[in-house]
Amino acid sequence: MPWIGCPRNLYNSKVGEDRYFRRFARKSLLLTGEFAPIDQQYSPFKSELTPWLSEVPGVVLRHGAVLWKPADDRYFSKRGGRPVTHTKHGQPSVWLTSEVVKLVPVVDADTGEISGHQRHIGIPKFPVGALAFKAHKEYQRPASLHISIHAGRWHVSFNYDDNIPEPTDQDITAWRMPFDEAEWRTMTVGLDRGLAILVATSDGQAFDFSPVQKARLDPNTLSKKRGQRRQARRTQGSKGWIKAKRRVARYRRYGADVRRDVAHKTSHTLANTPQNPLFVFEALKVENLTARARGSSEEPGKNVRQKAGLNRRILASMWGQTKVFLQYKARRQGKLCIDVPPHDSSQECAACGHIHKDNRRLQAEFVCQRCGHSDNADRNASKVIAQRGVTLLLSGQSGRKVKKKCRITKRKAIGAESSESAAVMPPTLGETTVSRLGGNTPALWSLNRETPATSQRLSRWEISWLLIRYRLTVSSCAFVDDYSSGVSS
Numbered sequence: 001m002p003w004i005g006c007p008r009n010l011y012n013s014k015v016g017e018d019r020y021f022r023r024f025a026r027k028s029l030l031l032t033g034e035f036a037p038i039d040q041q042y043s044p045f046k047s048e049l050t051p052w053l054s055e056v057p058g059v060v061l062r063h064g065a066v067l068w069k070p071a072d073d074r075y076f077s078k079r080g081g082r083p084v085t086h087t088k089h090g091q092p093s094v095w096l097t098s099e100v101v102k103l104v105p106v107v108d109a110d111t112g113e114i115s116g117h118q119r120h121i122g123i124p125k126f127p128v129g130a131l132a133f134k135a136h137k138e139y140q141r142p143a144s145l146h147i148s149i150h151a152g153r154w155h156v157s158f159n160y161d162d163n164i165p166e167p168t169d170q171d172i173t174a175w176r177m178p179f180d181e182a183e184w185r186t187m188t189v190g191l192d193r194g195l196a197i198l199v200a201t202s203d204g205q206a207f208d209f210s211p212v213q214k215a216r217l218d219p220n221t222l223s224k225k226r227g228q229r230r231q232a233r234r235t236q237g238s239k240g241w242i243k244a245k246r247r248v249a250r251y252r253r254y255g256a257d258v259r260r261d262v263a264h265k266t267s268h269t270l271a272n273t274p275q276n277p278l279f280v281f282e283a284l285k286v287e288n289l290t291a292r293a294r295g296s297s298e299e300p301g302k303n304v305r306q307k308a309g310l311n312r313r314i315l316a317s318m319w320g321q322t323k324v325f326l327q328y329k330a331r332r333q334g335k336l337c338i339d340v341p342p343h344d345s346s347q348e349c350a351a352c353g354h355i356h357k358d359n360r361r362l363q364a365e366f367v368c369q370r371c372g373h374s375d376n377a378d379r380n381a382s383k384v385i386a387q388r389g390v391t392l393l394l395s396g397q398s399g400r401k402v403k404k405k406c407r408i409t410k411r412k413a414i415g416a417e418s419s420e421s422a423a424v425m426p427p428t429l430g431e432t433t434v435s436r437l438g439g440n441t442p443a444l445w446s447l448n449r450e451t452p453a454t455s456q457r458l459s460r461w462e463i464s465w466l467l468i469r470y471r472l473t474v475s476s477c478a479f480v481d482d483y484s485s486g487v488s489s
């Protein structure tokens, strides 16, 4: 696929253009009352300096600019940071729409039936060829497709509309509400995600890597480490270094493939168990749990190596991936996934509710110190989680928490301190209203979405920075005036 790096090149160009405009706008464009443009144009980046872009259809290049726009919108709706440039490493991909992909039916010579489709990529000016691929399941005709490469292996992915409506969490809750509490308690599945057993459920199931996968993962990890050491010994950028790097990437990809496979199979089995309409997870913050051990390279904290190993094991247990997969699979089946607080779930007795750390003296065994109830520790925890889930659901507070909305309006009278600055500063800046709305209310942020450098968007830092710059300019001008007048007299 000769086009694979070109949309990324355009995307990075858009990121660079945006950075340039923001810096430029801060310095001078704002003083003239003009705003930096935000558009999806890609043609300015095609020039004699980038001859490779002339060998790619414009529709493919356009996607680089088109993908940048939602990334930029994410920043303004406070869902993420600014778009950043993408490197050629990782999983580069190209998005092909119907303009450059044609589907040709493959007709069986004997029966005359259509056995599949062949994809012809390219346009008359830029032909590429036919794309053969292995489909893992039945599919319908897609509108567009993505071609990507991951550690030397090519993938084709696409989606299509199967016209099956997907219910929302509110719909599912409304359907299931006629159940009484006893029914909920028998049908709810609590899921305890752990390190010894990946997922333990309250109905006694346990999901883990298969023996074959375990047997292959360990030598794979060792080979990866060996490859990383070999790569470190070689000169960066040399042929041998690149070779070693590719080999490490292949080992890494194998581990990721195995983990994703287990997460898919676990979530599929759970979602397709007919008698379970509710799945309860602990609200674990994996990001916080896998934070690095404290300290710096000069003054390291305690047990840094151990913490790093624990983090690696937590991340290899794909707690997040299993949950995400189960969430969407369950919703398709009209089932619900909810989160409950995780505190003390491993020390609480599922029979009597007694919480004490002595209840769990051994890693695998739970023995209640009050009522004597004993069970496998993970199963006990998953039962506790299931009970918490039912209580939360029946209390009607299981939905996603609505963020508190607060509105702080500050009027910053910038020109009030020094009279001469008010005369030169644009009048809108002195009356800038900095408004922040909590939650997802886009009302004020959408005031003028095409102009991020307007005075409405200036933060307090930017305003004070502008003011300092302005004062410096004014004082240096005054100095020059004095000097020149002194010389002339």
Ligand SMILES: [Zn+2]
Pocket: 349, 350, 351, 352, 353, 354, 368, 369, 370, 371, 372, 373
């Ligand atoms: Zn007990």
